[in-house]
Amino acid sequence: MALTETERPAAGGTPGKGVPRRPVGNRRRFTGRTALVLFLFMLPAIVFVGLFTYYPLLSGIQMAFRNYNLNDLSDTSWVGLDNFRTLVGDEMFRGTVRNSLVWVAGSLIPQFLIGFTMALWLRRRFRFRGAYQALVFFPWAVSGFLIGILFRWMFNGEFGVVNDLLMKTHLIDTPVPWLADAKYAMVAVIVANVWYGVTFFAIMILAALQSVPDELYEASAIDGAGKVRTLFSITIPSIRTTLALTVLLRVIWIFNSPELIFGMTGGGPANETHIVTSYMIQVTQEGDYGRASAMGVMVVFVLLLFAVFYLLAIKPRTPRRKVAR
């Protein structure tokens, strides 16, 4: 039964005139028993998250401060900041930090631009759109390591399809040793990662685009806005939050996804394509869990800082009202 105007609660939550108050005696009080019931309902989730997320996390953090080497567990004593000091003094680690920045920037920008373009294109109605969408989203279903191995063969200097195509189209005269030369190898792994990650942006941006009301586009068309104006005045502002969060997520994922590099170059040639996380895996394989955990802690710390600053930077600013004097 609809409430009449007088019966509706007034703004602020206080009952309006004529609304019968619920008798105080009947109000459910938050008792200890209720708390226990709620806690028991939450217990399975607490146990699972604690066991599979926080225990490994805390275990990893404490390992970073220990001499924890799987090859010799006779002395796993606390070593304070030694693992971190070793890393800071490790020239190779510093190189992987530089490579990580190149890897993230080099992968993210093309992924974003191509993914955005694809999403805009896939939003339009055309024949076989469903089939195109399925094709475009396919790479996302394949493991990064496998993609790495695939591209390793494609970029092979002697029997790879990339050189074959470039030679046949006369873009190059002699085969390019893609994975054998440091300057080409980084380009090759980034190309593979762009191909792999474009899909993620396309999926996310397409989903956001579909939530933008058509009326806005109709109105902008009536107002005589061109395609570029519509893009910057309607489309981008409408999906701003999705774009921002997608970029944030992708930065974290790209930084944390060494499997493609591992499959494609193994960090070579001469460690030139190692990023921090692929180097971390290598150190783990060598058994030095202490040093690898120290890297892990550093990565988490840096990514947390980045996330905080990034979210602060993209936070919508409400314009201050001018105080009337």
Added chain:
Amino acid sequence: MRHRQMFAPLTAALAAATLVVTACGPGPAEKAQEGGEVRLQMVESLTNPTRTQLLKKLIADFEAKNDGIKVQLISPPTNQADQKIQQMLQSGKGVDVLEVRDTTVGPFSTNKWIYDMAPDLKGWDGLDALTPNALQVTQQGGKSYMVPYGFYGLSLFYRKDLVQQAGFSGPPKSWTEMVEQAKKINDPSKNRYGYSFRGGLGGGGNAIAVISGYVIDDINKDNAFKLTDGKTIFSSPKAVDALNLYVDLFKNASPPSSVSWGYPEMVQGFTSGTTGFLLQDPEVIATVRESKTIKEDQWGTAPLPVGPTGKAAQPLANAGWGVAQGSEQKEAAVKLVKFLTSGDAAMTFSKENSLVPILKSAAEDPFFKDGPWASYVAMNSSPDTYVVVTQPRGVPWSTEWGNKADADVQKLITGKAQPAEILKSWDEYWTKKWAGN
């Protein structure tokens, strides 16, 4: 009513707790005596589908002959297998029999994760059937942490037709001849190269094969990274000559992209007809036979190239089966190890897996006497020329060293470092490690 209210969450909590507990799962010990039968968990490391099928067949034979013992084989992907095994051993559960390699036996035994089978092997007639090399591996340092199932030994695969076209009567016998022939065969304009260079994963091992051939007269056979005077092989001036030759082989007779070639690429290089020479284990024989590009009469195998003094070091890499210290079914586990490393099972595994065999009786078997296997037999029958040495592959830092050596070889062939620099850093590395730093 209240009771009912409490019932739902309590049930949920109980269910969750049950799930968590069961997720940890019963180990083999708990499962061992189900229905009065012994259950063993076995983990392999160098997994490949064909080999897994072969192992399952051998396990079925074992189960048929040992009523009351059931074996479950776990086959993790090769590139993560040793790590998985390490984690299993560390937890002390979930594994009874495992694949132990010469590179993992050190760390596994240092951490007391694997069982010394020496007392169990006393009086076992299988020991008498082993070749001297296999027996040496089985009884290293008076302990028996593993019994090998076979050896991986390098020999030279070569293209008979290309060697002939280049004007040579036969395959190269020494490293110097190898460079000479490879250069002649090398013709990038036809996408044909002399040598399948291993510059990627495992590249360090091949570089050391050349160095060992150069310092063979001064090498410590029991620790092939040391000279008889106690210094490392990398400190020898002959090692510089070896690496100079090796760089020459890369620059003037190998594909430029082989800087990043690991096992699959170097084998593909040979089987696709791109390269004339390949240094590889006998397991490649089967792969080359499957090639659609090169026919059976176009290729052959030859012994490992020798150094300047006419000798080569033959470091026999090996792997075998061992028992986990945490196993509560050690008797049955040792029984399985003995079964797999003796009689028909051991011979079948060597043949179908293309391994240098562990049994003396293999020398009389026609399978190992003919065709491509002949070079391995020739090497084993000339111990003065092809000197069997033991490399320190079982040290706890073997993975770290492998990564370092691979990266350094890439620096060397890409001109980022000179032979003397690389050798100095290798010398320092091993000297430090042996000093316990």
